[in-house]
Amino acid sequence: MTDHFGHAVMPQATHDEQAMEDHFLAMRLWTIQNMDPLDKRLVNEVIVPEIEAKTGAAPKSSAQMRAALEDQPFHQYWLSLSFFYQDQIWRTLGASVDRQYDTLAHAVSEQTVAPRGSLTLDPDLAIPRYIAAFDHHRMPGSYHVDTSAEDFRAGALYDRFASTYLRNLNGGWKNDGRGQTLVAHLRDFYPDLKPRRILDLGCSVGHSTVAIAAAFPDAEVHAIDVGAPMLRYGHARAEAMGQAIHFSQQNAERTRFEDGSFDLVTSSALLHETSAAAMRNIFAECHRLLRPGGVMAHVEVPPRHEHLGLWEQMRCDFESHYNNEPFMAALSRVDYVATSVGAGFQGGDVIVGYRKGVAEARASRDDFFTQGDPQGRTLLGSWYVCSAIKSTGLN
CATH class of the missing domain: 3.40.50.150 (Vaccinia Virus protein VP39)
Known part of the structure; x- marks a missing residue:
């Protein structure tokens, strides 16, 4: 186990879990530093001139160039990397939370024995569609999926x-x-x-x-x-x-x-x-x-x-x-x-x-x-x- 960081209910990472997190974070940083500038050049030096040559005017918004850009293999590669590392980070962290779920449940329970604040839940609350219909930022289950009366x-x-x-x-x-x-x-x-x-x-x-x-x-x-x-x-x-x-x-x-x-x-x-x-x-x-x-x-x-x-x-x-x-x-x-x-x-x-x-x-x-x-x-x-x-x- 790595050194404890954060507060009493923060999920912790083993050495191997932290290494996996760092790997995909490094992939994200590498993509931002190396791929983003090249993808921007693709837009400015290839896509914009092509559209201007066809239509007689440069595109004024990204919507006018999306189809042409997404036909480009390099941009397809950029897209794939950009959501691949996101999914892998979620997967790595999800497995880590599941491994220590019982330990975390005990810690959560301990913190709420004599609370300073309060918690009031409404099981009948209708989840609005703009939340219920998506796994926001590709987080599996999004914010609202509840598997038990004590799920956190x-x-x-x-x-x-x-x-x-x-x-x-x-x-x-x-x-x-x-x-x-x-x-x-x-x-x-x-x-x-x-x-x-x-x-x-x-x-x-x-x-x-x-x-x-x-x-x-x-x-x-x-x-x-x-x-x-x-x-x-x-x-x-x-x-x-x-x-x-x-x-x-x-x-x-x-x-x-x-x-x-x-x-x-x-x-x-x-x-x-x-x-x-x-x-x-x-x-x-x-x-x-x-x-x-x-x-x-x-x-x-x-x-x-x-x-x-x-x-x-x-x-x-x-x-x-x-x-x-x-x-x-x-x-x-x-x-x-x-x-x-x-x-x-x-x-x-x-x-x-x-x-x-x-x-x-x-x-x-x-x-x-x-x-x-x-x-x-x-x-x-x-x-x-x-x-x-x-x-x-x-x-």
Whole structure:
């Protein structure tokens, strides 16, 4: 067994399991460093000129070149590698979690004997189709598959995958970089915010929720998700990390909380896994749940269609077509301000832009910018943020 890392319920790896993880992570890095630049040259030096010669105009979006690009053997090889290493990482981690499932079950049970927070599940909750119909990012069983009354496997698998896949790029084993980035944004733009009650939507296992709770220690923190195994594991994880969080199984489009019951409503990487209609409903629900003067803040994946070159657009589309993130490409074209206004927020109160990812929640306006580089360079290590304050109704 390798040295223990993480918290008390984090799945551990044997030497051989870690070696297998490292092998496929190295394959991913090799593909990004060596294959991506060549595939980009294929787009710019072969596909674009061919289309321009045939039509008299260069393609303006990746949709206009997808068919021609996918006829190319090199791009087919790039596609195959890109989802092969993803599947193999899931398979390796899944086998590791299964091997130690009984040990993890004991650890999960121990953490919830005398909890600081709480867990409330709803076995009758209807799982929305945009979750139920896909194994998101090719995770077998996705977030919601529940095999028993105490099942936590999906949560354990996702926690280990998140800490492994990005390593130190998103907060290491805590995988709390999005949460820290969100807190930094709040401290920048809403320095007087002192929330008494906070709600984190689509919390999965609480990676960001724990960071938010730690940043506002005097607040009562709630977190919801549709996946019961994610919540069981997330509850135990939060307890192991010393945070009192109240987890409940609810749909972020229609929660059971009363009007005006929160000062802060957040989400981290939730919206790209929902439909356009669901996103509108979620924003409207944020407005309903906030007290006047309360804040909603969403941290999302960074691609914005208008700031991407053709290859970068294709890379975003890859997530939708091949990596079971069917709404990511559409989200890159969504008008966040219009969606916020449609939900009841005032346009002048809405802030949208890129936020440099941070490991610790330090406030710096230099980390926030509104324009992306056409080649995607400034998007690396960044998240996209949308926040808004609910009007008090006073002039």
